[in-house]
Each structure stands twice: as C-alpha cells, then as structure tokens.
Amino acid sequence: MLNEPDPNPAPNRGPERARAPVKITDVAILAGVAPMTVSRVINTPDRVSPGTAAKVRAAIAQLGYVPNLIAGGLSSRRSRMVAAVVPTIAHPMFAGLIQSFTDAMRVAGYQVMLSLSGYGDNDKEALLRALLGRRPDALLIAGAAHTPGAFQMISEAGIPVVEIWDVSRRPIDMLVGFDHERVGEEVAHFFLGKGHTRFATISADDPRALVRTETFAAAVRAAGGTVVGEAVIPAPSTIQAGRAALRGMLGGLEAPTALFCSSDLLAFGAITEARQHGLAIPNHLAVCGFGNFELSAASEPAFTTVNVEGSEAGEIAAGFLLQRLTGNGPRTDEPVHLAFRIVERGTT
Amino acid sequence: MLNEPDPNPAPNRGPERARAPVKITDVAILAGVAPMTVSRVINTPDRVSPGTAAKVRAAIAQLGYVPNLIAGGLSSRRSRMVAAVVPTIAHPMFAGLIQSFTDAMRVAGYQVMLSLSGYGDNDKEALLRALLGRRPDALLIAGAAHTPGAFQMISEAGIPVVEIWDVSRRPIDMLVGFDHERVGEEVAHFFLGKGHTRFATISADDPRALVRTETFAAAVRAAGGTVVGEAVIPAPSTIQAGRAALRGMLGGLEAPTALFCSSDLLAFGAITEARQHGLAIPNHLAVCGFGNFELSAASEPAFTTVNVEGSEAGEIAAGFLLQRLTGNGPRTDEPVHLAFRIVERGTT
DNA sequence: GTGAAAGCGCTAACAG
DNA sequence: CTGTTAGCGCTTTCAC
Numbered sequence: 001m002l003n004e005p006d007p008n009p010a011p012n013r014g015p016e017r018a019r020a021p022v023k024i025t026d027v028a029i030l031a032g033v034a035p036m037t038v039s040r041v042i043n044t045p046d047r048v049s050p051g052t053a054a055k056v057r058a059a060i061a062q063l064g065y066v067p068n069l070i071a072g073g074l075s076s077r078r079s080r081m082v083a084a085v086v087p088t089i090a091h092p093m094f095a096g097l098i099q100s101f102t103d104a105m106r107v108a109g110y111q112v113m114l115s116l117s118g119y120g121d122n123d124k125e126a127l128l129r130a131l132l133g134r135r136p137d138a139l140l141i142a143g144a145a146h147t148p149g150a151f152q153m154i155s156e157a158g159i160p161v162v163e164i165w166d167v168s169r170r171p172i173d174m175l176v177g178f179d180h181e182r183v184g185e186e187v188a189h190f191f192l193g194k195g196h197t198r199f200a201t202i203s204a205d206d207p208r209a210l211v212r213t214e215t216f217a218a219a220v221r222a223a224g225g226t227v228v229g230e231a232v233i234p235a236p237s238t239i240q241a242g243r244a245a246l247r248g249m250l251g252g253l254e255a256p257t258a259l260f261c262s263s264d265l266l267a268f269g270a271i272t273e274a275r276q277h278g279l280a281i282p283n284h285l286a287v288c289g290f291g292n293f294e295l296s297a298a299s300e301p302a303f304t305t306v307n308v309e310g311s312e313a314g315e316i317a318a319g320f321l322l323q324r325l326t327g328n329g330p331r332t333d334e335p336v337h338l339a340f341r342i343v344e345r346g347t348t
Numbered sequence: 349m350l351n352e353p354d355p356n357p358a359p360n361r362g363p364e365r366a367r368a369p370v371k372i373t374d375v376a377i378l379a380g381v382a383p384m385t386v387s388r389v390i391n392t393p394d395r396v397s398p399g400t401a402a403k404v405r406a407a408i409a410q411l412g413y414v415p416n417l418i419a420g421g422l423s424s425r426r427s428r429m430v431a432a433v434v435p436t437i438a439h440p441m442f443a444g445l446i447q448s449f450t451d452a453m454r455v456a457g458y459q460v461m462l463s464l465s466g467y468g469d470n471d472k473e474a475l476l477r478a479l480l481g482r483r484p485d486a487l488l489i490a491g492a493a494h495t496p497g498a499f500q501m502i503s504e505a506g507i508p509v510v511e512i513w514d515v516s517r518r519p520i521d522m523l524v525g526f527d528h529e530r531v532g533e534e535v536a537h538f539f540l541g542k543g544h545t546r547f548a549t550i551s552a553d554d555p556r557a558l559v560r561t562e563t564f565a566a567a568v569r570a571a572g573g574t575v576v577g578e579a580v581i582p583a584p585s586t587i588q589a590g591r592a593a594l595r596g597m598l599g600g601l602e603a604p605t606a607l608f609c610s611s612d613l614l615a616f617g618a619i620t621e622a623r624q625h626g627l628a629i630p631n632h633l634a635v636c637g638f639g640n641f642e643l644s645a646a647s648e649p650a651f652t653t654v655n656v657e658g659s660e661a662g663e664i665a666a667g668f669l670l671q672r673l674t675g676n677g678p679r680t681d682e683p684v685h686l687a688f689r690i691v692e693r694g695t696t
Numbered sequence: 697g698t699g700a701a702a703g704c705g706c707t708a709a710c711a712g
Numbered sequence: 713c714t715g716t717t718a719g720c721g722c723t724t725t726c727a728c
Binding site: 021081109150 | 370410414415416417418419423427429436437438440443446447450451454457459460461462463464477478479480481482483495500501504505506511548586587588591615616620624625642643645646647648680
C-alpha cells in the first residue's frame with residue numbers, strides 16, 4: 001500500500017510555530033488608524049481617502065494580514081459561504097454542476113461547502129445540521145426527497161434555497177429542475193417514429209432514473225409497443241453494470257430492437273457487450289443513453305443520447321442565489337425547467 | 349435554453365420569513381439553565397447530570413435549535429472546517445480523492461470547503477486568501493507548484509497541511525505523494541521487456557503528466573529505443589484529444605509499436621482511433637494508459653493502465669490531518685509515497 | 697455539576 | 713472621511 005519513505009527528508013517540514021495570527025487591530029496600530037478604518041479599506045474602499053487607504057494597505061502587506069471572515073461573518077450575519085448537497089461527484093453530471101456552481105459563486109466572493117449525501121438513506125438530517133450550523137447564506141440541494149424534518153430545517157434556516165434536478169414536487173423555494181418524465185416520453189416517441197416495436201430499458205435504481213425509464217416503458221406500451229426487458233441496477237451506474245444487464249437480456253426469448261439506458265455509462269456498457277456478441281448496431285439493436293458524456297460522442301460508434309447540461313444547471317442556480325443574495329436583478333420565483341434534447345448519433 | 353415555466357406554481361414557495369433564529373440563550377431560558385449548560389449538553393454531555401441534560405435536550409428539540417458553529421468557532425478558535433484545493437473534479441482521480449476525503453472528514457465532524465483551482469495560472473493567492481480567511485483548521489492541497497507568496501501564506505496560517513499528488517519537492521508540511529518519474533520508468537521497462545523498440549507518448553500539458561511521459565521517453569532512449577512521437581495536448585485530457593493525437597501520429601514515417609498515454613481518457617481515444625484505422629491492437633500497437641478508470645477495465649478491448657487509487661490518497665490524507673487535529677496517534681511527518689502498479693490487460 | 701464574567705475578531709450604527 | 717461604542721452567539725476560564 002505504501003512505498004518506502006523518502007530517504008532524503010526535507011528540512012522545512014512542519015508548520016510554522018502557531019504564533020498569534022495578525023488581526024485587524026495589529027494592522028490598525030501599524031497604520032495609525034482605527035480598526036474600523038482598516039475594515040473599510042478592505043470592504044468599502046470608496047469610503048476611505050486614498051492616502052489613508054495606501055497606509056493601511058501597506059500595513060496589511062507588511063504584516064501579511066488575512067482578515068478573519070469567520071469573525072466578520074458573525075458580526076455582519078453573512079457568512080459568505082453557501083452549502084451544496086449532491087449525491088456524488090463521481091458522476092459527470094454532478095461534477096459539472098458543482099464545478100460551474102463553485103466557479104460562479106467564488107467569483108462573487110462565496111465559498112462553497114460541499115456535502116456528498118450518497119445514494120443510500122444515510123442520515124440526511126445530521127448532514128443538514130452540520131451544514132446549517134455553519135450558517136451558509138444559501139443552499140443548493142440536489143436530489144431532494146426530503147424527510148419532513150429535513151424540509152422543516154431548511155425552511156427555518158431562512159436562506160435562499162435552490163433545489164436542482166427534480167421538477168415534479170412542491171419546491172421549498174427556487175427550483176432548477178428537469179422533467180424526467182418528458183425525457184422518457186420523448187425518447188419513446190423518437191424510437192417509435194423509427195418503427196421499433198420491441199423495447200428494453202436498463203436503469204439505475206435512483207428515483208429520477210427510474211422515472212425516466214418507467215415513463216419510457218409506459219409510453220411505448222401506450223403506443224402499442226411491447227417492453228421485453230426492464231433491468232434495474234443499483235446506483236450509481238457503471239459501464240460494467242450496463243454490460244452485465246445487456247448480457248442478461250440476450251438470453252430472453254424475444255430480443256429488443258431498441259434499448260433506452262438511464263445513463264451513458266450503462267449505454268456504453270450495453271453497446272460494448274452487444275458488439276462482443278456480434279449484434280449489429282443499430283440494425284439489430286438501437287441504443288439511446290442519457291447524459292451526453294464525452295464518451296457518447298467520442299467512442300466508436302458514437303451513440304445517441306439525451307443531452308442535459310450539468311454545468312448550465314450550476315450556472316443558473318448560482319445566478320438565482322446571487323440575485324437573492326445581492327437583491328439585484330429580477331427575483332426568479334418561477335420554477336425553471338432545464339432544456340434537454342436528443343442527440344442523435346450512430347446507434348439509432 | 350429554458351423550457352416553459354411550470355403552469356401550476358406551487359403554493360409554498362419562498363423561504364420562511366427570516367424571523368430571528370433561535371440561539372443558545374433561548375434554549376437556556378426554556379430549559380431553565382444557564383447558556384453554558386446548554387453548551388455542555390451539546391459538546392461535553394458527560395459533564396452534565398442526566399436530568400439536566402434531558403431538560404435541555406427537550407428544549408433543543410422543541411425550538412429546533414441548530415447551534416451556530418460560526419460563533420462557536422470564533423470563540424474556540426477551531427472552525428471545524430478544512431479547505432481542499434484540487435485542479436478539477438471532472439477527473440475521476442480527483443473526484444475519488446475528494447469523495448473519500450470529504451467522507452472521512454465529515455465523520456470526524458469537519459466540513460470541507462472545496463476550491464477548484466483549474467489548470468490555468470489563475471490567481472492562486474487570491475484563492476488561498478479566500479480560503480484561509482475562513483480559518484480552516486487544516487488544508488489539503490493538490491497540484492502544488494506554489495508561488496513564494498502562496499507558500500508563505502500557507503506556512504503562516506499555522507495549520508496542518510497535506511500536499512497531495514506530487515512527491516519531488518520540499519513539502520510544506522505533510523505529503524501524500526506519488527512518484528511520477530517512477531511511473532514513467534516502470535512503464536518504459538514494461539514495454540521494453542516485451543521487445544518494443546519504437547515508442548510514442550500522448551500527454552496532457554500539466555506538469556505531472558509531462559513528468560510521467562518525459563521520464564518514459566528518457567528511459568526508453570536510455571535503453572536504446574527510439575521515440576517516434578511525443579504529442580502534448582492542453583489539459584484536461586479528453587477522449588477526443590487522444591483520438592486526434594493518434595491520428596496525427598499515423599501520418600508519420602515511422603509508426604510506433606508502443607504508446608504510453610498520460611491518462612486513460614487519452615488512451616481510450618487513441619485505441620478507438622487506431623481501431624478505426626484498422627490497426628491491430630496489441631499486435632501493431634500496444635497501448636498503456638494511466639489512472640485505471642472504469643473505462644480501462646470495461647471497454648473492449650480492456651486496456652493496460654497504471655493504477656493509482658485517488659480514494660486511497662484521500663483517506664490517507666484525512667487520517668494524517670485528523671491525527672494532527674486531535675493530537676492522537678503517531679505524528680506522521682515522513683512523506684508517504686502512494687503505491688502504483690501496472691494493470692496488464694488486452695492492449696499490451 | 698452549574699453558573700457568571702469576559703472576550704474571540706470583526707462590523708453595524710451612530711457620532712463627529 | 714474617520715472614530716467610538718456595542719454587540720454578533722458562542723466558549724473559555726474561573727468561581728461556587
């Protein structure tokens with residue numbers, strides 16, 4: 001597990017002696033002004049004369065002063081931190097979401113506290129308590145399914161909240177959602193329009209993935225199609241799970257001609273497995289994924305999928321929160337539905 | 349970009365009226381004790397009589413009290429937050445690192461502040477100032493390459509620091525590193541042992557990736573091999589970049605027989621492109637990636653790569669920081685080298 | 697086992 | 713434009 005240690009240890013290891021960190025009064029004394037003036041130089045420089053500001057800045061630089069935002073936050077009642085809760089960042093969609101959200105918030109001076117809630121039913125209220133105890137100025141939360149207790153904690157925190165990803169419930173506050181039912185329906189109609197009659201799905205068992213595939217199945221049945229296989233695998237989705245699921249389907253009496261997967265990883269796995277078995281794609285089996293990961297565009301054959309921009313969602317969410325936080329711009333109280341579109345490639 | 353808004357807006361939207369949040373004195377009054385006793389019930393329950401504790405807990409539950417950790421942190425001078433800086437989380441290695449680190453720290457009561465530094469040379473000192481201003485109790489930082497100013501800021505923060513990923517410099521404090529040079533050498537010897545004589549590399553232009561591929565090239569040259577191509581693509585690595593890079597190489601006079609890529613994404617792209625061109629793998633071209641992403645094991649052909657456990661690094665780093673923070677366990681001042689190994693699959 | 701006093705480092709609010 | 717005063721909500725310290 002570990003290799004041998006460095007035979008030539010560095011000389012300057014170990015942190016500095018924890019001498020008292022420099023604080024605002026130190027800067028004030030050195031600059032010959034009141035602490036409040038130092039605060040102004042940092043936060044509202046317009047209200048300080050250039051000469052004074054210069055003196056203060058020199059003192060700050062000389063002492064290497066880093067303002068204690070914790071203390072400032074306690075006083076101003078704004079922590080300039082926002083909490084973000086997502087199930088995982090191992091998934092490209094959430095990684096993109098967090099990346100763009102974090103970037104957008106940082107530009108505005110907000111630091112993101114990241115919490116990974118996982119897919120299991122671990123204690124979400126404890127997680128929220130840990131987060132809300134740090135008094136974030138706002139909250140981004142993905143994957144909803146709040147318990148009543150969680151719902152109440154969030155409401156009582158009295159901060160702007162953006163829920164992301166889901167669309168079909170009563171939002172706590174703001175919502176940047178995604179209509180998973182419509183995805184299922186549109187993919188169904190896409191396949192039906194190409195004349196397919198026997199369908200299958202492979203889905204992770206997280207609620208939103210299931211909504212997509214179950215709506216898909218319902219839609220094809222409603223149109224007279226038959227669903228010959230509905231595999232469900234434990235979240236999170238993986239390539240291997242897609243391979244295994246397709247393998248399980250190939251034994252069946254009736255082979256599907258069109259397959260909808262709840263994730264591009266599953267789709268890639270299914271395609272890989274199908275080719276192993278000599279199944280012609282798309283002639284014998286058409287496949288559509290979900291997510292439009294790079295894999296779907298860059299693998300061979302590039303495969304059809306549903307595009308949904310995780311990073312776009314992050315930007316929109318950040319915009320919503322910032323306009324609440326700064327009081328500028330139109331207040332966006334209407335739920336926003338993220339657009340999606342089917343990206344047709346070589347597997348359909 | 350946005351679909352039409354929800355035609356049936358929810359009734360309970362908008363946050364609660366920001367009435368004064370409940371604080372420790374509210375709980376104390378309701379429970380009929382001093383604020384300090386409430387604090388003890390929360391932090392050191394052993395030092396409170398069971399009866400008193402029960403009364404206090406009832407009051408906490410009744411009021412929905414969530415302790416303000418910001419205020420507590422200011423007073424106790426421990427924020428119970430740790431800062432983490434990584435270039436990106438779009439990369440499976442860093443995603444795994446952050447995921448495991450975040451989990452381990454949360455179990456110990458620490459909240460992670462995530463910062464994404466990107467690969468460009470954006471202002472790292474500003475980023476550090478934003479982070480250190482929140483007075484984290486510890487710092488995890490990946491990808492080093494500190495400016496003198498950044499180095500000094502970190503040192504003066506006086507907190508435990510784990511640097512991760514690199515190995516070959518003077519560490520600030522603790523180090524969970526990775527010997528990128530040895531990776532290049534070992535892959536070179538692996539290929540040389542199979543009788544290859546003409547080599548190529550595809551590398552992202554981030555410093556560590558370059559170290560791996562350049563050391564590889566040097567090692568094969570030292571052994572009498574020739575390097576017929578060294579493609580460098582801008583970080584981050586993508587499948588498409590791997591495809592394009594290989595395409596560029598195929599036009600050359602001398603075709604390589606063995607290819608080392610600085611990332612599995614590049615390797616997958618190169619393999620995909622090679623097969624498109626009818627190149628037999630591994631007979632005409634052997635390929636080795638880096639990272640052991642799921643893709644390398646689950647695609648067809650599964651490809652040879654170098655395994656390095658991002659999640660393991662996160663756990664080790666968390667362990668190091670926690671033992672400093674709690675003062676328990678052996679102090680680990682020796683740099684730790686993460687192990688790696690070549691995982692041989694169907695492309696060599 | 698419990699409480700009272702003092703203060704963490706900063707900023708809001710008000711003077712001047 | 714600059715300074716003073718009074719906390720923010722909690723924990724430290726010391727007393728009982």
